Amino acid sequence: MPPLVRRKLFVLVLALGAALAAAAVAYAGNGGFAPVTPHSPNAHRINDAYLWVAVFTGVVLVVVESALLLFVFRYRGRGRPRDAEGPQVHGATRLELIWTAIPVVMLAAIAAFVFYELPGIQDIPSAKAEGGPLQVRIDAHQFYWQFKYPNGAVSINELHVPVNRVVQVNIHSEDVDHSWWIPALQGKFDAIPGSPSKTWFKADKAGTYRGQCGEFCGVYHATMRASVVAQSRSEYESYLSSLSDPLELGGQEWRGACAQCHALDGSGGYGPDIKNNSLLIQSQGLRTLITQGLNQAPPLANYMPPVARGWTDAQVTALLAYLKARVYKGPASGG
Ligand code: HEC
Ligand SMILES: [Cu+2]
Numbered sequence: 001m002p003p004l005v006r007r008k009l010f011v012l013v014l015a016l017g018a019a020l021a022a023a024a025v026a027y028a029g030n031g032g033f034a035p036v037t038p039h040s041p042n043a044h045r046i047n048d049a050y051l052w053v054a055v056f057t058g059v060v061l062v063v064v065e066s067a068l069l070l071f072v073f074r075y076r077g078r079g080r081p082r083d084a085e086g087p088q089v090h091g092a093t094r095l096e097l098i099w100t101a102i103p104v105v106m107l108a109a110i111a112a113f114v115f116y117e118l119p120g121i122q123d124i125p126s127a128k129a130e131g132g133p134l135q136v137r138i139d140a141h142q143f144y145w146q147f148k149y150p151n152g153a154v155s156i157n158e159l160h161v162p163v164n165r166v167v168q169v170n171i172h173s174e175d176v177d178h179s180w181w182i183p184a185l186q187g188k189f190d191a192i193p194g195s196p197s198k199t200w201f202k203a204d205k206a207g208t209y210r211g212q213c214g215e216f217c218g219v220y221h222a223t224m225r226a227s228v229v230a231q232s233r234s235e236y237e238s239y240l241s242s243l244s245d246p247l248e249l250g251g252q253e254w255r256g257a258c259a260q261c262h263a264l265d266g267s268g269g270y271g272p273d274i275k276n277n278s279l280l281i282q283s284q285g286l287r288t289l290i291t292q293g294l295n296q297a298p299p300l301a302n303y304m305p306p307v308a309r310g311w312t313d314a315q316v317t318a319l320l321a322y323l324k325a326r327v328y329k330g331p332a333s334g335g
Contacts, residue, residue, distance in 0.1 A: 039209065039230075040185040040201040041125075045117040052113050056106050121187070124200040125166050133168035133200060134161065140171070140178035140191035140213070142305040143220035144256040153243040154315060156256035160239045163206045163230040170198045174309040179214030182228050188214045203230035218305070219270065223260045246314075250322025253315065257307045266327045271304060276332035280323040287316050 038044040127133050136159065137148040147159045161167045171180050173191035181188040185201035203209065213224035231239070242248055255264065261271035268274065279285045290308035308316065 036183045038184055039204050039207075041204075042121045042186050042199075042201060043184055045121045046187050049114055049117050053110055056110060060106075124168050124198070125202070127166035130165065133166040136161070136167060136169050138169050138171045138180060138191070139310060140173045140175075140180065140217075141257065141307060141309070142175050142218050143213075143224045143260060144307075145180075145213075145224070145226045149240060149243075151240060152312075153240050154249060154312075155243055156252040157225065158227050158229060158252075160229045160231060160236055161203065162233045162236045163203050166200060166202045168198060168200045170196055172196045175305060176217050177215050178217050178224070180211075180226070181214040182209050182211035182226065184209045185211075185228060190215065201228075203228065206230050206232065220260050246318035246321045247325060249315065250318035250320070251326070253319045254322050254327065261304070266329075270302070275327065275329040277328075278331065280328040281320070283316075283320055286320060286323075290316070290319075 035047055035050055038047045124133060135150055138159075139146040139148070145157050145159075147155050149155075169180065169189075171189055171191045173193045175193065177193070178191040179188050180191055180199075182201070185203060186199050189197050189199045191197070207230055209228045209230070211226045211228070213221055213226075215221075217224065229239075261269055262274050263269050266273065266275040266280075274280060279289060287308075289304075291306055291311065293306035294304040296302075308319075
């Protein structure tokens, strides 16, 4: 094969390989190049802004990279000595104006579009017909999410809401910085101790929308997942009433706030085996432990965070009831 043909073949194979590698990612859509399909008006606007910016960056990428390749091949060495000076070109006013003006226009177009979309992302709709947005308080904790509904009911890691209802979430943190993020419903919002923030969403379709704490917050950050379950009004109401069962609430607390360190059966992991620890059935001792944390081997080796900071009495009682019924296995025998 003549060298030129061989080189062309090589470039072709390389280009095809790159195209194939990218195709899978592009086709994957969600989780690939594209953001998840939005299911709330504000998430739609964030998505639109993403696409608008992507059009410009896409065009710039193609134009700049093609020009680069063109120049690389067209003006390559061709056996000229390495230290030979190329022709020196000065002044090309028209060209310089063009390559200044185009980026300015692009940036202006991007800025204008984002400012146009912003109010619809940020401003919480008044939802007058429904008596205002449904208010939910979110408390971020190491390492779980707690949701408090208008009637005082509490759920852990899973927020249930009626579909097509404006929900305002008021985001608090009880310990360190976390970040509330359900990509299909809204953008990221930091949960900062002492400085509550708020955002909103309105799920347009029943289903489960998943998210993950967006800010590294400690050893079990990765387990800090959240989901929003959008369901019919009646399903939502019956979920709320199920939360008044202490064993249901206590179970959610155990699985969400304790089990990632102590295992579902209490046999231990990062934290010690506590199945036979009588603290699990001592109201006062348990309360002190879970609201203050424990760090017997300072500074930070095997530290237990104050997981239950801000809990109500009902929450502690529910946990206690669950621990008694399902986790505590009695004093260790034969020890
Ligand atoms: C981030 C991990 C983590 C979480 C979450 C966690 N613990 Fe712990 N727990 C630990 C560690 C680590 C220790 C040992 C701390 C030490 O000895 O300094 C511990 C110790 C304990 C002990 C033994 C205390 C003693 O003095 O014997 C009990 C009981 C306990 N945890 C219960 C709970 C309960 C109940 C929850 C949920 C409300 C919980 N833990 C959540 C990590 C955790
Ligand atoms: Cu977190």
